[in-house]
Amino acid sequence: MKLSVIGTGSVGSSLAQRVIDGNLVDELVLVDKIKGLAKGYSLDLEHSTPLCESNIDVRGSKSYEDISNSDLIVITAGAGRKEGMDRSDLLKQNGKIIKSISSKINEFSPNSIVVVVTNPLDLMVYKTYKTMDVKRNKVMGMAGSLDSARFKYLLAKETGFSPKDIQTLVIGPHSNKMIPLKKRTYIRGIPIQEFLSKGRINELVNATKKAGERVVNYLGDGSAKYAPSSALLEIIKSIKFNENRLIPVSFYLNGEYDIKDVCLGVPAIIGSNGVKEVIELDLADEEMEQMKEAEKEVKDQIENLKDI
Numbered sequence: 649m650k651l652s653v654i655g656t657g658s659v660g661s662s663l664a665q666r667v668i669d670g671n672l673v674d675e676l677v678l679v680d681k682i683k684g685l686a687k688g689y690s691l692d693l694e695h696s697t698p699l700c701e702s703n704i705d706v707r708g709s710k711s712y713e714d715i716s717n718s719d720l721i722v723i724t725a726g727a728g729r730k731e732g733m734d735r736s737d738l739l740k741q742n743g744k745i746i747k748s749i750s751s752k753i754n755e756f757s758p759n760s761i762v763v764v765v766t767n768p769l770d771l772m773v774y775k776t777y778k779t780m781d782v783k784r785n786k787v788m789g790m791a792g793s794l795d796s797a798r799f800k801y802l803l804a805k806e807t808g809f810s811p812k813d814i815q816t817l818v819i820g821p822h823s824n825k826m827i828p829l830k831k832r833t834y835i836r837g838i839p840i841q842e843f844l845s846k847g848r849i850n851e852l853v854n855a856t857k858k859a860g861e862r863v864v865n866y867l868g869d870g871s872a873k874y875a876p877s878s879a880l881l882e883i884i885k886s887i888k889f890n891e892n893r894l895i896p897v898s899f900y901l902n903g904e905y906d907i908k909d910v911c912l913g914v915p916a917i918i919g920s921n922g923v924k925e926v927i928e929l930d931l932a933d934e935e936m937e938q939m940k941e942a943e944k945e946v947k948d949q950i951e952n953l954k955d956i
């Protein structure tokens with residue numbers, strides 16, 4: 649498998665290291681607009697291959713020609729938010745970057761599966777999909793796996809159970825309006841409500857929504873990288889090994905959940921060809937209302953992307 653990572657800042661370089669450590673692909677290409685950055689990191693990563701028994705061919709580049717014939721491309725390019733900012737404040741700046749990168753992917757590697765990470769996530773997945781004009785199964789965004797992991801982590805800390813025994817799903821937008829599915833949250837099949845009060849569960853839901861912001865507030869200028877790169881690995885492995893994992897990803901909806909022409913987080917089966925199937929859950933009325941509100945909010949923001 650050939651994997652290209654576009655944007656080798658915090659998330660991109662953390663991902664690259666995890667890919668090398670896991671000897672996950674045959675070829676890894678790093679691209680960044682900053683002169684020398686991708687080349688420097690790729691050389692450093694290559695030096696680590698004898699130590700982690702990896703035989704990946706790593707290359708750093710400023711040129712998009714090098715991404716030709718990638719099986720998979722991860723876009724981690726673009727600005728991150730600073731303390732006090734909302735992810736949506738990045739819309740115009742990152743919209744332009746995503747448009748130019750997805751045009752380059754179209755030119756040099758139009759058959760790749762593309763996983764978008766850049767924020768505001770659902771809008772950037774939409775922009776990538778619309779610019780590339782490919783089958784929709786090929787384009788998805790990483791967020792739901794990260795948000796679900798954060799909810800799991802908080803539940804595990806609170807209850808003392810192993811995170812391995814916690815099942816949950818966070819769907820909807822990658823924003824403060826994300827929807828952790830409380831009624832589908834279990835400890836090894838036992839509903840979470842048997843262990844925690846309604847009020848405490850709601851507090852953990854709110855903490856999940858603010859998890860990314862907490863990291864940003866500590867860092868001041870920069871955002872999370874380790875958990876996002878772990879979440880990306882889950883998606884990459886499911887594609888590479890055709891694992892058919894059920895992973896929430898941001899995806900272009902065409903009627904699923906009664907939503908059309910926006911990208912939002914939904915549970916999907918991820919295999920070697922990208923998104924194999926969207927799983928339509930029978931959501932509670934309150935959750936469905938939240939999905940419809942998110943649809944409206946994302947649609948309003950799409951208007952601001954049209955002139956980009």
Ligand SMILES: NC(=O)C1=CN([C@@H]2O[C@H](COP(=O)(O)OP(=O)(O)OC[C@H]3O[C@@H](n4cnc5c(N)ncnc54)[C@H](O)[C@@H]3O)[C@@H](O)[C@H]2O)C=CC1
Binds near residue numbers: 654769
């Ligand atoms: N979906 C999610 O759950 C998450 C999303 N993010 C988002 O991912 C993006 C990247 O975050 P970080 O790695 O922390 O940022 P960063 O600033 O550390 O790295 C971004 C890199 O992109 C490069 N870049 C910018 N424009 C480019 C272009 N046109 N072509 C190639 N490279 C370009 C920059 O030179 C920089 O090296 C941000 O938008 C951030 O908000 C971050 C964490 C989680």
Ligand SMILES: O=C([O-])CC(=O)C(=O)O
Binds near residue numbers: 859
């Ligand atoms: O919070 C941010 O800006 C980065 C991100 O999306 C996350 O960590 O969830």
